[in-house]
Amino acid sequence: MKTFKLYGFSPSGNCNKVRYVADYLGLDYQWIETDSPNGETRTPEFLATINPAGQVPAVVFTDGRKMAQSNAIMFYLATGSKLIPDDDFALSQMLSWMFWEQYSHEPYLAVRRAMLKFKGKKEDELDPSLLDNGNAALAIMEQELTDKDWFIAGTISLADIALLAYTRTADEGGFALQLYPNVQKWIVRTKTALGI
């Protein structure tokens, strides 16, 4: 059994991804609320004992081992479960979506939301490329979901959970989810499967 402390900020999609997996798998963990926008991940103690990169999510296992990066943590927690396909090619496809999420999706959907929701910015103060690139990411998801319910292997996997985290809150970043009906249906499907 993987037992751990999960340092996370409740509104953060990156942190919630890990929480979704841990809850879905019924893992034994303690959530430690960590106010990242207000510097709680940048204290000398946090940097020295939890994550030298100064970010959440971060986990500390009961044996003292630590891990950061949402998608890596999810992968470790879910290893051996049905959230990761057995087939090597499907597993690599799952990872492909998870890398894409961190490089081509989260930097636009999460950042635009953070600017509006936590940094007090107005729409007209934001870099227009955030909206354009975020919509490009949503359009790719919409296309991918044209003829399937899940991103890979015909069932929910970590790819869906990684992508759900900031897609479900896209409206808070000023994105019009109604333009993406396949994505909207997939959000409901994935939330239902996770029981959230």
Ligand SMILES: N[C@@H](CCC(=O)N[C@@H](CS)C(=O)NCC(=O)O)C(=O)O
């Ligand atoms: N790539 C990282 C991103 C983590 C991240 O950006 N965490 C934010 C909260 S969502 C944070 O802790 N920011 C505080 C800071 O950088 O000072 C992951 O997926 O875990």
